[in-house]
Amino acid sequence: MSFLEYAPAPESTSVLKLKDAYGLFIDGEFVGGGGAAFDTISPATGRRIATVATADAGDIDRAVAAARRAYDGTWSRLSGRDRGKYLFRIARLVQERARELAVAESLDNGKPIKETRDFDIPTVAAWFFYYAGWADKLDHAGLGPAPRSLGVAAQVIPWNFPLMMLAWKIAPALAAGNTVVIKPAETTPLTALIFAEILQQADLPAGVVNIVTGAGETGAALVAHPGVDKVAFTGSTAVGKRIAQTIAGQGKKLTLELGGKGANIVFDDAPLEQAIEGIVNGIFFNQGQVCCAGSRLLVQESVHDEVVERLRERMRTLRVGDPLDKNTDVGAINSAEQLQRITALTEAGIAEGAEAWSPDCELPSEGFWFRPTLLTNVATSNTVARDEIFGPVLSILTFRTPAEAVAKANNSPYGLSAGIWSEKGSRTLALADKLKAGVIWSNTFNKFDPASPFGGYKESGYGREGGRQGIGAYLQAADAPAPARSQAALDAASGATTTARPAVKRAAKAVAKTVTKPAAKAAAKPAKTSTRKAAK
Amino acid sequence: MTRLTVPKTYKLYLGGKFPRSESGRTYEVATPAGEFLANASLASRKDARDAVVAARGATGGWAGATAYNRGQVLYRVAEVLEGRHAQFVDEIVAQEGVSRAAATAQVDEAIDRWVWYAGWCDKYAQVAGNANPVAGPYFNISAPEPTGVVAVIAPQDSSLLGLVSAVAPALVTGNTVVVVASERFPLSAISLGEVLATSDVPGGVVNVLTGSPAEIAPWLASHQDVDALDLVGAGELDWPALEQAAAESVTRVSWPEQGPDAATPSIERIRAFTETKTVWHTKSLL
Numbered sequence: 001m002s003f004l005e006y007a008p009a010p011e012s013t014s015v016l017k018l019k020d021a022y023g024l025f026i027d028g029e030f031v032g033g034g035g036a037a038f039d040t041i042s043p044a045t046g047r048r049i050a051t052v053a054t055a056d057a058g059d060i061d062r063a064v065a066a067a068r069r070a071y072d073g074t075w076s077r078l079s080g081r082d083r084g085k086y087l088f089r090i091a092r093l094v095q096e097r098a099r100e101l102a103v104a105e106s107l108d109n110g111k112p113i114k115e116t117r118d119f120d121i122p123t124v125a126a127w128f129f130y131y132a133g134w135a136d137k138l139d140h141a142g143l144g145p146a147p148r149s150l151g152v153a154a155q156v157i158p159w160n161f162p163l164m165m166l167a168w169k170i171a172p173a174l175a176a177g178n179t180v181v182i183k184p185a186e187t188t189p190l191t192a193l194i195f196a197e198i199l200q201q202a203d204l205p206a207g208v209v210n211i212v213t214g215a216g217e218t219g220a221a222l223v224a225h226p227g228v229d230k231v232a233f234t235g236s237t238a239v240g241k242r243i244a245q246t247i248a249g250q251g252k253k254l255t256l257e258l259g260g261k262g263a264n265i266v267f268d269d270a271p272l273e274q275a276i277e278g279i280v281n282g283i284f285f286n287q288g289q290v291c292c293a294g295s296r297l298l299v300q301e302s303v304h305d306e307v308v309e310r311l312r313e314r315m316r317t318l319r320v321g322d323p324l325d326k327n328t329d330v331g332a333i334n335s336a337e338q339l340q341r342i343t344a345l346t347e348a349g350i351a352e353g354a355e356a357w358s359p360d361c362e363l364p365s366e367g368f369w370f371r372p373t374l375l376t377n378v379a380t381s382n383t384v385a386r387d388e389i390f391g392p393v394l395s396i397l398t399f400r401t402p403a404e405a406v407a408k409a410n411n412s413p414y415g416l417s418a419g420i421w422s423e424k425g426s427r428t429l430a431l432a433d434k435l436k437a438g439v440i441w442s443n444t445f446n447k448f449d450p451a452s453p454f455g456g457y458k459e460s461g462y463g464r465e466g467g468r469q470g471i472g473a474y475l476q477a478a479d480a481p482a483p484a485r486s487q488a489a490l491d492a493a494s495g496a497t498t499t500a501r502p503a504v505k506r507a508a509k510a511v512a513k514t515v516t517k518p519a520a521k522a523a524a525k526p527a528k529t530s531t532r533k534a535a536k
Numbered sequence: 537m538t539r540l541t542v543p544k545t546y547k548l549y550l551g552g553k554f555p556r557s558e559s560g561r562t563y564e565v566a567t568p569a570g571e572f573l574a575n576a577s578l579a580s581r582k583d584a585r586d587a588v589v590a591a592r593g594a595t596g597g598w599a600g601a602t603a604y605n606r607g608q609v610l611y612r613v614a615e616v617l618e619g620r621h622a623q624f625v626d627e628i629v630a631q632e633g634v635s636r637a638a639a640t641a642q643v644d645e646a647i648d649r650w651v652w653y654a655g656w657c658d659k660y661a662q663v664a665g666n667a668n669p670v671a672g673p674y675f676n677i678s679a680p681e682p683t684g685v686v687a688v689i690a691p692q693d694s695s696l697l698g699l700v701s702a703v704a705p706a707l708v709t710g711n712t713v714v715v716v717a718s719e720r721f722p723l724s725a726i727s728l729g730e731v732l733a734t735s736d737v738p739g740g741v742v743n744v745l746t747g748s749p750a751e752i753a754p755w756l757a758s759h760q761d762v763d764a765l766d767l768v769g770a771g772e773l774d775w776p777a778l779e780q781a782a783a784e785s786v787t788r789v790s791w792p793e794q795g796p797d798a799a800t801p802s803i804e805r806i807r808a809f810t811e812t813k814t815v816w817h818t819k820s821l822l
Contacts, residue, residue, distance in 0.1 A: 081648060084655065088611060126604060133607065133655020140663045140803065402822045426820035429675045433819065451603070451658050468662045 025196035027066035028206025043110035055212035063210040064227040070207030080136030087132030108190035110332030124167040130450030131171035149177030151229030159185035176474035249486030255463025260416030263409035264294030270421035282445040288392040292417035342391030349384030415457030549729030551590035552739015568633035579745040587743035591712040594740030599710030607657035614650035653704040680810040682710035684763035687756040691769040691798040695721035701799035722746035757781040764788040
C-alpha cells in the first residue's frame with residue numbers, strides 16, 4: 001500500500017435538495033421550455049442528475065421581454081443604493097448555501113469538491129460583494145459623472161466554472177443597472193438553477209435576471225435577439241467570432257472572453273519548489289479546463305531536465321478520481337465530447353513527435369477521465385503548442401534567452417495569460433511589458449479576485465471582467481453617442497414590438513445616415529433629448 | 537400593572553470592552569424636557585490615552601486585514617444595526633425628543649451609510665491609486681494606505697448618524713478610531729459600541745468616549761500617537777487651538793462642519809485619513 005492510498009473521504013450529498021426536473025427561470029418564476037428537455041449528467045459517473053428545459057425562440061422572446069419590462073419598470077428606476085442592497089443579499093445567500101452549491105457544482109461539472117468549496121463558490125460570493133458596492137458609486141467608475149446602464153444584457157457562459165462565470169457576468173451587469181438574460185452551458189446548468197432559487201429568496205424583482213437553459217442554438221438565438229443591448233460571452237474563440245459576426249451592425253456592445261494558450265515561463269533562477277507547484281496548478285487546476293491555463297511551459301534550457309523530473313515526481317502524487325472526495329486533486333473531464341477533443345489533440349501531438357508521459361494512476365471505470373499528461377520534445381509549430389487543448393495536458397518547450405522567451409510566448413493567436421517564474425524582479429517586470437497577454441502572474445498562477453480585471457489580448461477576446469474595468473463593460477458615459485445600427489438591425493428591431501429598444505432606435509436612425517464619428521455624436525444629441533421627453 | 541424596566545448602565549467602549557471611566561465620574565443625560573435618562577461616563581484624560589493605546593494596538597490587524605475582509609466586517613455592522621433598529625429609534629426619540637419618523641430616518645440612513653462605506657473598502661485604492669508613467673524603465677504605482685490612529689470629535693447635534701458618518705469613512709482604509717461622542721446625546725454611541733463589539737470588528741478598532749469634548753479634545757489633539765484629528769463636531773470648541781496643538785506632531789487635521797449634514801458621505805472623508813505610498817521597481821533591459 002502506497003502512502004497515496006487513503007480511505008475514501010466523500011463529501012455528503014445530503015445537503016442537496018435537487019428537483020427531478022428544472023424549467024426556465026423567466027420573469028421571476030420557473031416555467032416550461034418550448035424545446036426538447038435534456039438531462040444533465042454527472043461526468044464522473046455518466047449518471048443523470050436532473051432533467052432541464054430547453055428554451056426555444058419563443059422562450060427567448062419572453063425572457064428578453066421580461067428583462068426589458070424589468071429594466072424599464074423597476075431596475076433602471078431603482079437607486080444604486082437599493083440595487084447594491086439586492087446584490088449584498090445575493091452575496092450573503094450564496095455564502096449561506098455555499099456547501100450546497102459546492103456539492104452541486106462538483107457533481108454537475110466533475111471538478112474536485114476542494115476546488116468548488118474553496119475556490120468557485122467563495123469567489124462567487126466575493127464577486128457579488130464587490131460589485132454590490134459599486135452599484136451606488138458609478139460616478140467613480142472612470143466614465144465621468146452619472147454614467148448610464150446599457151439595457152438588457154444577453155450573457156452566455158461556459159461549463160468550466162459554471163456558477164463563477166454566472167457571477168462574473170450577472171454581478172457587474174446588475175450593479176451598473178442592466179437587466180439580464182443568461183444562458184448557462186448545456187452540460188452544467190444545475191447551479192444556475194439553484195441560483196434562481198436564491199434570487200427568489202433575495203426577493204429580486206421579477207425579470208431582472210432570467211435564466212434560459214439549452215444548447216448552442218439557444219445561446220445563438222439569445223445573442224441575436226433584437227431586444228438585446230449588450231452581449232457578454234465566455235467560451236471558445238470559434239464561437240466568439242461567430243457571435244461578433246452575428247451581431248455586427250446591431251449596435252450591441254460586446255465583451256468576449258475566449259480561449260488561451262498561456263505561456264508559463266520558468267527561468268533558471270526561479271524558486272523551483274514554488275514553480276513546480278505553480279506549473280501543476282497552472283495546468284491541472286480544474287483538469288486544465290481553464291481558458292487561462294498555463295498550457296505552454298517555456299523552460300530555460302539549463303533547467304529543463306530538472307524541471308521535467310520534478311514535475312513527474314510531483315504528478316505521481318496527484319490523486320485522480322471521485323470529484324466529491326475531499327482528497328481528490330484532479331476530477332472528471334466535463335463531457336464525452338471534451339474528452340474526445342483532448343484525446344484527439346494529444347494524439348496529434350504524439351504523431352507530430354511529442355513524447356507523452358503520465359503518472360501511473362488508476363482511472364474510474366465509468367465517466368470521463370484523462371490522466372494528467374506531460375508532452376516533451378514539443379516544437380513551436382506543433383499542434384499541441386498552438387491549439388488550446390482545454391484539458392490536463394502540458395506542452396513543454398525550451399528557450400535560452402529572455403528575448404527568445406518573449407518571442408515564443410507571443411507566438412500565438414491567443415493572449416490571455418502568462419506566468420513568469422524568476423527571483424529577479426527587474427527582469428520579470430521588463431518581460432511583463434513585452435508579453436501580449438491580459439493577465440500576467442509572477443511566481444504564482446491562476447489567481448483571481450473580483451477587484452482584479454481579467455481578459456485577453458488578440459484572439460482571447462476583448463473587454464475585461466473584474467475590477468473597475470469590469471463595471472465599465474456594462475456602462476456608457478453620460479454623453480456617449482447612441483450605438484450605430486445598420487438598416488437591417490433597425491428593421492428587425494421595429495418588427496419585434498414587445499422587446500424593441502425604442503429610445504436607442506430613434507437615436508440610431510439619426511446616426512445611421514452619418515459616417516464619421518464626430519458627426520454621429522452630434523446627430524445623437526438631439527435624439528437623446530427627445531428620449532428624455534418621451535420618458536417623461 | 538406594568539412591568540418595571542431594567543435600565544442599562546452606559547459605560548465607555550475601549551479596546552473591545554465596556555469599562556467605566558477610570559475617574560469614576562459620570563454626568564446626567566436627560567430628555568429635552570429635562571427628565572433623567574441615564575448617567576453616562578464622563579471620560580477623563582487617562583481614558584482618552586487608554587483609548588489611543590487600544591487604537592494603536594489594533595492598527596496592525598485592521599490595516600493588515602484584506603480590503604475584502606474589512607468590507608465584509610463593515611457590512612456586518614450594517615446587518616447587526618438593522619437588527620437593533622427599534623432600540624436605536626427608542627434611544628434617539630428619548631434623547632433628542634424627535635418624532636419616531638425622524639428617528640427612524642436617522643437609523644435607516646446610518647445603516648445605509650455603513651453599507652456605502654463597506655463597499656468602498658476594496659474599491660478606494662482602485663479609484664485613488666494609479667500607475668505612474670515615469671520617464672524611465674521603472675514600474676511605479678501609487679496606492680493609498682491608512683494614516684493610523686484617527687481621533688474624532690463626533691458631530692454634536694445627532695445621536696447616531698453624525699457619529700457613524702464620522703467613524704465609518706476612517707475605518708475604510710484600515711485606520712483605527714478614538715471617537716468622542718455627542719455630549720448631549722451620548723447613549724446611542726455606547727449602544728453602537730455594542731453593535732461593533734458583536735459585528736466582528738476587532739476590539740480597539742473603534743473606541744468610544746463619552747463626556748466633555750472640551751475637556752478631552754485637547755489631550756487627543758496634542759497626543760503624539762494620534763495620526764489624524766477629525767474636528768468635524770468641534771465647531772463649538774476652540775478648534776483653532778486644537779489644530780495648533782495637533783501641528784506639534786504634524787497630525788493631519790480635518791475641520792469642523794456645521795449643521796445636520798455634517799460629515800455627509802464623501803470619498804473625501806476617506807481620503808482625508810490616508811497616506812499615498814509610491815513604489816518604484818526597476819525594469820531591466822531585455
